[in-house]
Amino acid sequence: MKKAVITGGAGFIGLYIARTFVEAGWGAIALDNLQPQVHLDPRADVAAFPGQLVEGDVTDPTVWSSLTAVDRYRPPCGRDGRRPVHV
Numbered sequence: 001m002k003k004a005v006i007t008g009g010a011g012f013i014g015l016y017i018a019r020t021f022v023e024a025g026w027g028a029i030a031l032d033n034l035q036p037q038v039h040l041d042p043r044a045d046v047a048a049f050p051g052q053l054v055e056g057d058v059t060d061p062t063v064w065s066s067l068t069a070v071d072r073y074r075p076p077c078g079r080d081g082r083r084p085v086h087v
Contacts, residue, residue, distance in 0.1 A: 004021045006029070010042075014032070028049070033057045034046075034055055054067065
């Protein structure tokens with residue numbers, strides 16, 4: 001099964017995108033930091049997500065390393081964890 005990593009996946013738009021992937025037969029993995037200013041009820045947002053949710057920041061290279069279930073991905077930061085990667 002193909003899997004999609006959706007940054008900000010527990011948010012309004014990310015949840016919609018995840019549901020679309022799942023309906024198309026994909027697996028969905030959300031990477032979200034669950035900021036309280038965005039997620040008033042983080043537990044409800046996690047429960048509503050139709051796949052796996054990894055809590056973490058997209059700028060943290062160790063979080064990306066933990067996504068071993070994904071065949072191919074490109075972290076959004078350089079080797080030093082700060083520089084953006086331009087694809």
